[in-house]
Amino acid sequence: MRETGAGEEDIFAELCEARRRDVPYGRVLSSMCTNPHPVAIRAHQEFVNTNLGDPKLFPGTAAIERRCIGLIGELLHLPDATGYISTGGTESNIQALRTAIQLKHTDRHRANIVVPESAHYSFEKASQMLGIAIRRAPLDDLLRADPSEMAALIDEDTIALVAVAGTTEFGQIDPIEEIGKLAQEQALYLHVDAAFGGFVIPFMEKPAKFDFEVPGVQSITIDPHKMGLSTIPSGGLLYRSESLLKLLEINAQYLTSMVQTSLAGTRSGASAASAYAVMQYLGREGYRQIVATCMKNTRSLQEQLEDLGMEPVIEPVMNIVTVGAGDPVGLRKRLAEKNWYVSTTVHPCALRMVVMPHVTEEVIGAFVTDLKKVL
Structure with missing residues (x-):
C-alpha cells in the first residue's frame, strides 16, 4: 500500500485499463451469466452499503430479502417458501447438504x-468441506439422471438425493417427479439444483415439473444472476419449510440478530435488492419474452451449425446448444484466437454454447461467420 494516497483520476485510469482487457459479453457463448438489467444495477447501487448478515441493523433491507424470497417462492409453486439470497449456486448447494446432514443425524464419516x-x-466442493462421500449415478441416453441407477446406489448411510433442472453442460432436465417419488419411498432429502433452469423452465411454453410442485423436493438452488438478470452475486436457496432452514442456525452473539443461518457472515443487501427490483420490473410476461427470444436464437444457432455439418448431441431442451465438432477442444482454441469464447463438454466431448440474452441474432451471425473460417 502507498504511504500517501493516489489521485482519483490515476486510480480510475488504471481500473478502466484493466476493465478493457475483460472479454465483452458480446463475444462470450460459454457463460451462464449475462449483462444485468439496468433496473438491477440501480437497485444494487442503492443498497451497496447494507449488510444482511446483521438484519436487525438493516430491517428495511431484510424485508426486501423476504419479499424477494416470496417472489421466487411463487415462481417455484410455494409462495410461503423460506430461504435467503446467497452468493450463488455453489453456496446454496453446500448449504442444502449441510441441512441434509443436520436432518439425518448420521455419522458424517459414513454419510x-x-x-x-x-x-x-460444487457438490465436489461440498463433499470435501463436509466430509461426505459422493455416489454418481450414470445418465440415460438423453443425458438425464436415471432414477433406477440412483436407487441402486442408496444404502443406510445415504442422507440425500440430488437432481438437476438445467444441467451445466447440456441444459438437460432430470426426471424430477420420478426422483421425488424415490426420495419419498426411501425417506430421503431431495435437493434440486436449478441454478440455471430456475429462471428458464417456468417461462417456457411447456414447463417441466421440477420445483416444490413435486412433493419430495425439500430445497432448491436458483440463481437470479443468471437468467434472472440480477447483478453478480445473486443466488437463492429456498426450503419447503422454515424448520429446514432453522437446522442451519448457529449462535452469533455479538450480532444484534443473535443467530445466523447463511454460510457467509457478511452478506450484501444489494444482491437481494437487485434481484427483487428486476423481478418486479419484468414480471412473468417480461421473463417469458426473454426466454422465448433466447429459445428462438437457440434454434437459429443450432440450424446454422447443422448447415455446417455439426450435429447436436441432444436436441436443445433449454438455451444451450452442444454439437459434435471432430476436435472440440482444438476448435475452441481456434475460436479464442478470433476472440470468441465457447466451451467444451466432457461426457461426451462436444462444443458447447449458451444462448444468453446477450447472444443476439447479430452475435450469432458474426460468430457463425468466423466459425466457418476456422473449420
Whole structure:
C-alpha cells in the first residue's frame, strides 16, 4: 500500500485499463451469466452499503430479502417458501447438504449423497468441506439422471438425493417427479439444483415439473444472476419449510440478530435488492419474452451449425446448444484466437454454447461467420 494516497483520476485510469482487457459479453457463448438489467444495477447501487448478515441493523433491507424470497417462492409453486439470497449456486448447494446432514443425524464419516453424473462441480466442493462421500449415478441416453441407477446406489448411510433442472453442460432436465417419488419411498432429502433452469423452465411454453410442485423436493438452488438478470452475486436457496432452514442456525452473539443461518457472515443487501427490483420490473410476461427470444436464437444457432455439418448431441431442451465438432477442444482454441469464447463438454466431448440474452441474432451471425473460417 502507498504511504500517501493516489489521485482519483490515476486510480480510475488504471481500473478502466484493466476493465478493457475483460472479454465483452458480446463475444462470450460459454457463460451462464449475462449483462444485468439496468433496473438491477440501480437497485444494487442503492443498497451497496447494507449488510444482511446483521438484519436487525438493516430491517428495511431484510424485508426486501423476504419479499424477494416470496417472489421466487411463487415462481417455484410455494409462495410461503423460506430461504435467503446467497452468493450463488455453489453456496446454496453446500448449504442444502449441510441441512441434509443436520436432518439425518448420521455419522458424517459414513454419510453419502447420490447425484447424477451431470451434477455441478460444487457438490465436489461440498463433499470435501463436509466430509461426505459422493455416489454418481450414470445418465440415460438423453443425458438425464436415471432414477433406477440412483436407487441402486442408496444404502443406510445415504442422507440425500440430488437432481438437476438445467444441467451445466447440456441444459438437460432430470426426471424430477420420478426422483421425488424415490426420495419419498426411501425417506430421503431431495435437493434440486436449478441454478440455471430456475429462471428458464417456468417461462417456457411447456414447463417441466421440477420445483416444490413435486412433493419430495425439500430445497432448491436458483440463481437470479443468471437468467434472472440480477447483478453478480445473486443466488437463492429456498426450503419447503422454515424448520429446514432453522437446522442451519448457529449462535452469533455479538450480532444484534443473535443467530445466523447463511454460510457467509457478511452478506450484501444489494444482491437481494437487485434481484427483487428486476423481478418486479419484468414480471412473468417480461421473463417469458426473454426466454422465448433466447429459445428462438437457440434454434437459429443450432440450424446454422447443422448447415455446417455439426450435429447436436441432444436436441436443445433449454438455451444451450452442444454439437459434435471432430476436435472440440482444438476448435475452441481456434475460436479464442478470433476472440470468441465457447466451451467444451466432457461426457461426451462436444462444443458447447449458451444462448444468453446477450447472444443476439447479430452475435450469432458474426460468430457463425468466423466459425466457418476456422473449420
